[in-house]
Each structure stands twice: as structure tokens, then as C-alpha cells.
Amino acid sequence: MDSSLREALVAPNGLLAGETLESVHPVSGGCIHRAWRLTLGGGRIVFAKSGPPQAMDLFEVEADALDALHDHAPRELLVVPRPLGISRMAVHAVLLLPWLQLSAMDQTALGRGLALLHQSSSLAADSRGYGWHRDGYIGSGPQPGGWRDRWGDAFIELRLLPQLKLGCSWGLKLEDCQAFLEALATHLNRLSITPSLVHGDLWGGNAGALSDGRGTLFDPAAWWAHHEVDLAMTRLFGGFSRDFYRAYNAVMTAEPGSQDRIEIYNFYHLLNHANLFGGGYIDQSKACLRSLVRRLM
Structure with a gap:
């Protein structure tokens, strides 16, 4: 993850404003975007998917679908992650999700x-x-x-x-x-x-x-x-x-x-x-x- 994306995430108006970004590890995220395992202060882990600014449309569609599936999923059996945030930045678009431990x-x-x-x-x-x-x-x-x-x-x-x-x-x-x-x-x-x-x-x-x-x-x-x-x-x-x-x-x-x-x-x-x-x-x-x-x- 380049420094501009790190800085944008923790900026005062960023998706992780007020958080400390302890570590960033790349993970498998498909063939379209890059994906990251972010460890925050206190040990909380989140998943970030990033792409160029034009990826925002894809992320908005994905977030919309996740919300709909989440609302109908039986929580005791099936986890559909509800998006934590989505943002278009100067040179990046990011979708933030809960970390899933497979x-x-x-x-x-x-x-x-x-x-x-x-x-x-x-x-x-x-x-x-x-x-x-x-x-x-x-x-x-x-x-x-x-x-x-x-x-x-x-x-x-x-x-x-x-x-x-x-x-x-x-x-x-x-x-x-x-x-x-x-x-x-x-x-x-x-x-x-x-x-x-x-x-x-x-x-x-x-x-x-x-x-x-x-x-x-x-x-x-x-x-x-x-x-x-x-x-x-x-x-x-x-x-x-x-x-x-x-x-x-x-x-x-x-x-x-x-x-x-x-x-x-x-x-x-x-x-x-x-x-x-x-x-x-x-x-x-x-x-x-x-x-x-x-x-x-």
C-alpha cells in the first residue's frame, strides 16, 4: 500500500480517521483490485479493497449488494459483511469491510x-x-x-x-x-x-x-x-x-x-x-x- 493511500485513510476526513494504522499486509483480493489486511491500534483488524478513482462505481454496487444480502442472512449461520465505509480519494477508491477469518x-x-x-x-x-x-x-x-x-x-x-x-x-x-x-x-x-x-x-x-x-x-x-x-x-x-x-x-x-x-x-x-x-x-x-x-x- 503506497503512502498516499495510507495517509488518506487516517486523514481527519478519512475512513479510519482517529485510528492508528499499526500494520498493512497485502492479501488475495481477486483479479480487479488490490486488497489489504489492516491492523489498527488495539488489535482490531479490517479488510480494505482499493483501486483507481473510477473503481468507486464498482465499490458502490458491491456495498449495495452486501447490505441487501446482510439484511436477509441468518446471522447465526451466515455472515455477509456489512460495509464499514467507502470513499473516493484523489488517486484511490477504497471499500472498507470487516475482516473475515476463513x-x-x-x-x-x-x-x-x-x-x-x-x-x-x-x-x-x-x-x-x-x-x-x-x-x-x-x-x-x-x-x-x-x-x-x-x-x-x-x-x-x-x-x-x-x-x-x-x-x-x-x-x-x-x-x-x-x-x-x-x-x-x-x-x-x-x-x-x-x-x-x-x-x-x-x-x-x-x-x-x-x-x-x-x-x-x-x-x-x-x-x-x-x-x-x-x-x-x-x-x-x-x-x-x-x-x-x-x-x-x-x-x-x-x-x-x-x-x-x-x-x-x-x-x-x-x-x-x-x-x-x-x-x-x-x-x-x-x-x-x-x-x-x-x-x-
Whole structure:
């Protein structure tokens, strides 16, 4: 952490005004921003994520999503850190969060806590339907806001279609996808579901177990959606145990056809990775599209 950021944090109007910054250690913080473990006077530890000033928009979206998930999380099982502060400085933007002490403990609390979050939020679902109240991000990729009354329309128009448009840069042709998208929207619109608040980017690097046995979620791309989108993504890159799924399904029983929808919901994340990183994700996205077309057309 450079001296200008240190000084800005503890300045009279800084996020840590009045605190003594005892030590700063870099930690893993993803591929977009830098992250830090800050030890303050008295031994309190906080987590800071920093980036250039233009990162403020991403941090505001993340803080908004964390607040929403925190409000629905069962605190005895699942910790979603509520932001401690966010600030744009002359040459930095910073998001300050409570420090989470991760461990290798089992994921029973994580699975049950996520299920209860999905369940309780569905009982207080946003009356506007499926979507989110502001434009956001999935990683550094765009995730448009907006609302739809039907789930299939929301998934196609707010998630797949924006990514497919970006995919035109590496060879996708929107005109070849229209019939498929209409068929998929019809297929998903037949589902009888209530929107749940979902994490939205639930791969293994954005969740874990804490040293006190509770689970934790962070780095969300939250929106109101079918709860299965979170479960589907846990299957994409691995990192979730049998205990996690057993505990989740003890609260939220798997619905008919849920296994078949994993590929549908993960198509969104493959497209996003193809648009962000290219490489093998492009081939995976094309293969997934072909598979889905065969299934639905």
C-alpha cells in the first residue's frame, strides 16, 4: 500500500480517521483490485479493497449488494459483511469491510445459511419482480439493472442478451440466436417460482467457512432471481462440498428439472468469462450454446 493511500485513510476526513494504522499486509483480493489486511491500534483488524478513482462505481454496487444480502442472512449461520465505509480519494477508491477469518471447516452452516437466505428473501420478494434496481457488474463485466414480471424474460433480457451482444466481438451472431432465446424464455416462463435475493456470482472464491463455524458470502453480483442460479454456479468451478449441498437441500428441496437448468444458468457465466478473458471460455460458451439449442429447439 503506497503512502498516499495510507495517509488518506487516517486523514481527519478519512475512513479510519482517529485510528492508528499499526500494520498493512497485502492479501488475495481477486483479479480487479488490490486488497489489504489492516491492523489498527488495539488489535482490531479490517479488510480494505482499493483501486483507481473510477473503481468507486464498482465499490458502490458491491456495498449495495452486501447490505441487501446482510439484511436477509441468518446471522447465526451466515455472515455477509456489512460495509464499514467507502470513499473516493484523489488517486484511490477504497471499500472498507470487516475482516473475515476463513478456515477449512465444513460447509454445513454455509449451505443451510444460503438456503435460509433464499427462503426468507422470497417471502419478502421485491414487488417489482425479477431484476435489480441499478446497473451493476459481474466481475468487471456489465450487469444491467431493470425489472421484468416473468423469470424467463428477466434471464434472457437482463442477463443473456447483453452478454451475447458483447460476444459478437468473438464470433457470435445474434440473428442466429433469436429463435433459441425465444424458446428459452418460454421454457423458463413456465416455471412457477418466487424471486429470491441471490448472491449472483457464487463460485468458490466468493464464499467460505469462518473459524467460528459459520459460513460467509462476499463479492456479490446480487439481484432478485430464481434461487437455482446460485446453486448452478457452485457447480461450475467446484469448491463446494457434499455437506454444503446436503445442508442446503434439507431446507430447500431440489425442484423438478433443477439438474437440467444448471447448464442454462451457467451459460450466463461462461459468456461473461468469455467476454472478460477470452481463451478457452469462448469455446466453452459456443459448445454450451450448441448443447442448449439441441435441447430446446
